Amino acid sequence: xxxxxxxxxxxxxxxxxxxxxxxxxxxxxxxxxxxxxxxxxxxxxxxxxxxxxxxxxxxxxxxxxxxxxxxxxxxxxxxxxxxxxxxxxxxxxxxxxxxxxxxxxxxxxxxxxxxxxxxxxxxxxxxxxxxxxxxxxxxxxxxxxxxxxxxxxxxxxxxxxxxxxxxxxxxxxxxxxxxxxxxxxxxxxxxxxxxxxxxxxxxxxxxxxxxxxxxxxxxxxxxxxxxxxxxxxxxxxxxxxxxxxxxxxxxxxxxxxxxxxxxxxxxxxxxxxxxxxxxxxxxxxxxxxxxxxxx
Amino acid sequence: xxxxxxxxxxxxxxxxxxxxxxxxxxxxxxxxxxxxxxxxxxxxxxxxxxxxxxxxxxxxxxxxxxxxxxxxxxxxxxxxxxxxxxxxxxxxxxxxxxxxxxxxxxxxxxxxxxxxxxxxxxxxxxxxxxxxxxxxxxxxxxxxxxxxxxxxxxxxxxxxxxxxxxxxxxxxxxxxxxxxxxxxxxxxxxxxxxxxxxxxxxxxxxxxxxxxxxxxxxxxxxxxxxxxxxxxxxxxxxxxxxxxxxxxxxxxxxxxxxxxxxxxxxxxxxxxxxxxxx
Numbered sequence: 001x002x003x004x005x006x007x008x009x010x011x012x013x014x015x016x017x018x019x020x021x022x023x024x025x026x027x028x029x030x031x032x033x034x035x036x037x038x039x040x041x042x043x044x045x046x047x048x049x050x051x052x053x054x055x056x057x058x059x060x061x062x063x064x065x066x067x068x069x070x071x072x073x074x075x076x077x078x079x080x081x082x083x084x085x086x087x088x089x090x091x092x093x094x095x096x097x098x099x100x101x102x103x104x105x106x107x108x109x110x111x112x113x114x115x116x117x118x119x120x121x122x123x124x125x126x127x128x129x130x131x132x133x134x135x136x137x138x139x140x141x142x143x144x145x146x147x148x149x150x151x152x153x154x155x156x157x158x159x160x161x162x163x164x165x166x167x168x169x170x171x172x173x174x175x176x177x178x179x180x181x182x183x184x185x186x187x188x189x190x191x192x193x194x195x196x197x198x199x200x201x202x203x204x205x206x207x208x209x210x211x212x213x214x215x216x217x218x219x220x221x222x223x224x225x226x227x228x229x230x231x232x233x234x235x236x237x238x239x240x241x242x243x244x245x246x247x248x249x250x251x252x253x254x255x256x257x258x259x260x261x262x263x264x265x266x267x268x269x270x271x272x273x274x275x276x277x278x279x280x281x282x283x284x285x286x287x288x289x290x291x292x293x294x295x
Numbered sequence: 296x297x298x299x300x301x302x303x304x305x306x307x308x309x310x311x312x313x314x315x316x317x318x319x320x321x322x323x324x325x326x327x328x329x330x331x332x333x334x335x336x337x338x339x340x341x342x343x344x345x346x347x348x349x350x351x352x353x354x355x356x357x358x359x360x361x362x363x364x365x366x367x368x369x370x371x372x373x374x375x376x377x378x379x380x381x382x383x384x385x386x387x388x389x390x391x392x393x394x395x396x397x398x399x400x401x402x403x404x405x406x407x408x409x410x411x412x413x414x415x416x417x418x419x420x421x422x423x424x425x426x427x428x429x430x431x432x433x434x435x436x437x438x439x440x441x442x443x444x445x446x447x448x449x450x451x452x453x454x455x456x457x458x459x460x461x462x463x464x465x466x467x468x469x470x471x472x473x474x475x476x477x478x479x480x481x482x483x484x485x486x487x488x489x490x491x492x493x494x495x496x497x498x499x500x501x502x503x504x505x506x507x508x509x510x511x512x513x514x515x516x517x518x519x520x521x522x523x524x525x526x527x528x529x530x531x532x533x534x535x536x537x538x539x540x541x542x543x544x545x546x547x548x549x550x551x552x553x554x555x556x557x558x559x560x561x562x563x564x565x566x567x568x569x570x571x572x573x
Contacts, residue, residue, distance in 0.1 A: 027339060028378055052394075053339075053443060074441035078340050079377045079568070082440050090438040097438065099427055099475075101446035106395050122403070123447035126477040126489055132432040147490040179366045179385075182395030237382045244377065291382075 004171040004224045008038035008274060011195045011223040015039060015159050018046045022109075022157035022191050024183035025054040025234070027078035028242040032163040033057060034230035035197050037268045037277065039161075040064040050157050051075075052105055052183055056233065056250055059083040060268060062095060063260045071098040071155065073105050080247045084254040098136070099129060104152045106186065108136065111154035113189035120149035160191035163231045164215070165239065166207075167198045171221030174207050174214040178237045188220050197227040199239060227274045229286050240289040246281075308551025315553050317501050318343065318566045320520055321458065322556060323548030324499050325412060326351040328456050329359055334408045336362040336398070338443065341379045342565040343458050344412035349373060349560045350552060365394055375561045405452035405492065412456050413445055414569075417471045420513050420534040422478030422495030424449065424457065425471035432473060442475035449476040452492035460569035462500035464533035467514075479512035486512070501570055503528045504545055508537040518545040 012035065015021060021039075025031035036057045039047075048069040049058055055077040061067040062085040070090075075083050089095035100108065107119040120140070124130055125148070130137060136153040162184055167173040173196050175184070188194040196216070201224065207214050230236075233246035253263035271277035278286065312319075325347035329335060333356075337344050348361050363370050364378075367385025374383035385391075392398050402408045415424035416439050426445060430436030449455050455476070459466055478495045479486045486494055498505040498514060502523050508515040515537035519528055521544050529535075548556075556566070 026380065028381060072441060074339070074443040076339060076440040078380060082438075087438045091435055093434055096433075099441050101442055102394070102444045103399050103447045106399070110395075121447070123450055125450050126474070126480055126486070126491060127442070127446045127450070128427070128432070128474040129442065129446055179391035180393050182393055185393070186395045235381065238386075242378075242381065 003169045004221060005169050005201060006223050006225060008035055008197065008225050008227065009042065011035065011225045012038045012042045012044070014193050014195060014223060015044055017044055019158040020048040020050060020156070022160040022183070022187045023049055023051040023054055023057055024160070024162040024181055024187055025051050025057050026181065027053055027055045027076050028247065029235050030163055030181050030231050030237070031055070031057045031234045032161040032197050032230065033232060033234060034163070034227040034274045034277070035161045035195060035225065036060060040066060040264065040268050050109070050155065052102065055083060056247070059085040059250070059254060060264060062086045062089040063264050064268070067095050069096045069098070071100065071105065073100055073102045077247060077251070080251050085257070085260055088257065098134060100152070101129065104137065104150065106182070107152035108155035109186050109190040111152065112156035113186060116154060118151040118153050120151050122149055124150055155190070157187070157191040159193045159195060160187045161195050162188065163197045163227070163236065165198065165236070166200045166202050167196060167221070167224045168202055168204045168207055169224065170204065171196070171216070171218040171224050172204065172207055172214055173198070173216035173221060174210065176238055177213065180215065185215055188216055193222045194220055195223040195225065196221055197225040197230040199228050199230065199236070201226050229278060230274065232281065232286070232289070238291055240286070240291055243285070243289055306551070308549060308554070310550050311547035312550045312553045315548050316567070317520065318570050319548050319553050319556055320545060321460070321499050321501065322346045322350060322566055323552050324504060324545060325456060325458065326354070326552070328410055328497060329356050330409070331356040331358040333410060334360040334362070334401070335410060336365050336402075336408065337379055338413065339380055341412065341414070342375070342561070342568055343460065345373070345375065345379050345384070346556060346561050346566045347412065350555060353555055353560070354552065362392060362398065363388065365392075365398060367391055375563060375565050377565065399447065402448070402451065408453065410454045410456060411448050412458055413448070413476060414458050415476060417466060417468050418457055418459060418498065419468050419471045419478070420536065421480060421482045422455075422457070422498070422507060422512075422514065423471050423474045423480065424476030424478065425473045427473045427475040429472050445476040449478070450491060454493060454496035456496055457498045459498060459500040461571055462502045462528075462531050464531065467500075467532045467534065469534035479507065482512035483510065484512070502531060505536060511537065513537050515539055516542055518543050520545045521547065
């Protein structure tokens with residue numbers, strides 16, 4: 001079995017200009033931020049991001065000019081508000097925005113995962129999401145005589161980016177006990193290539209102690225990147241909380257596009273590696289985010 | 296569910312509070328919409344709904360099942376923070392659910408999750424909601440966060456209760472720029488003709504409470520909060536609502552409800568976010 005452990009810079013080499021990139025991300029939760037920083041540093045262009053409810057990662061990609069299209073149900077940093085750089089990019093026409101309901105986005109990815117041309121949903125009927133010329137949605141009759149449904153065309157990302165708790169070198173990926181982010185399990189099954197950053201790399205026998213915690217088999221994973229605190233500034237339950245000060249700093253910076261670019265210069269382009277990034281954030285601050293309940 | 300038995304006799308805490316704030320009034324009014332035998336989930340940045348759910352669970356609806364943050368079922372010690380999706384709300388849950396594989400399946404059943412609380416950037420006379428764009432969809436004047444689950448929930452056979460913390464003519468409009476949440480469409484039965492059940496049931500704002508008139512399905516003023524007049528409400532509304540024959544004053548929260556909110560459920564006062572400063 002090939003060793004799939006590589007650096008973030010090597011892993012984002014699996015992503016090409018123009019790729020569809022699926023991102024695991026909640027508003028403040030478990031986004032693969034270390035991989036996103038490497039992606040921005042690599043200078044990729046013309047990316048189409050797919051995210052259920054993305055936040056800061058999308059804002060950074062928009063700021064760097066990497067993003068040209070977005071498929072999502074919501075872009076929000078929750079109480080930190082709308083992602084301003086995504087908003088500007090969409091309002092100025094730089095980024096196209098495919099808005100879907102949650103079940104529609106899950107249907108598009110679910111169809112890709114199952115090798116189907118589409119999956120239907122009952123969502124969005126009567127909404128204007130069906131009247132903006134989205135060629136990936138079609139209202140169809142139920143062949144069994146029930147009311148119409150919305151066919152959602154399969155959407156197959158070229159690459160999925162995730163962050164998880166641990167993996168072995170072969171690419172078997174495991175998570176700590178806790179809720180499973182919907183994109184952690186669905187997105188890799190829908191995607192051609194899968195890159196996972198992890199808090200720690202362990203041997204296979206360690207995974208065998210808790211097979212119920214293993215969520216991805218090695219054959220589904222192309223790259224494993226070691227990145228402790230790799231979701232920072234987002235949270236990774238039950239290991240660490242989101243960094244409220246970092247979110248606020250980004251909110252403040254993104255009020256002005258020039259300040260947003262300066263922020264990226266400091267926190268994304270400045271630190272060349274994940275270790276450099278952690279040193280910049282500082283051990284004290286990371287320690288303060290660490291949850292006591294983590295084993 | 297073995298909720299604590301409450302005496303049927305009147306308790307001192309059941310008296311109407313004489314010193315409450317508008318956020319507490321809105322929370323109390325929302326809590327009354329939740330039934331003991333129902334299930335409910337909360338959305339993002341939903342401080343008022345979360346307070347209402349927890350207030351209902353601690354008073355008249357101990358059997359209400361709450362999927363906190365769309366993640367944790369019936370937490371015993373939900374803690375309000377700046378997020379209504381993060382772990383302090385749900386880490387004392389009975390069960391974790393996966394949004395992709397479980398939650399929408401449960402919600403699809405019309406017998407379950409019968410009431411959902413939602414907010415909107417714009418809400419119109421027929422209860423259609425916009426959280427997508429102001430202006431043209433492809434080149435919007437303002438890009439909003441996006442529909443998330445509202446374009447699903449509002450199509451299903453549910454009662455949608457809208458929460459408006461800033462009742463003004465820009466929020467309550469005759470017609471929304473974009474229908475992200477499906478209300479009664481153009482009214483007069485159009486929703487039912489499209490084969491859709493459920494729909495918007497109630498709109499609770501910082502000034503008043505509306506339901507929807509039976510035939511036109513336009514928003515109908517039912518109660519006005521103490522300290523405001525019907526004329527105040529009409530002046531702050533960007534369309535002409537139906538006015539019920541018997542507009543009354545919105546019932547005040549009880550002494551016990553206000554104490555629970557301030558002392559136990561939300562001591563930090565996150566529920567006040569979004570209400571105009573007074």
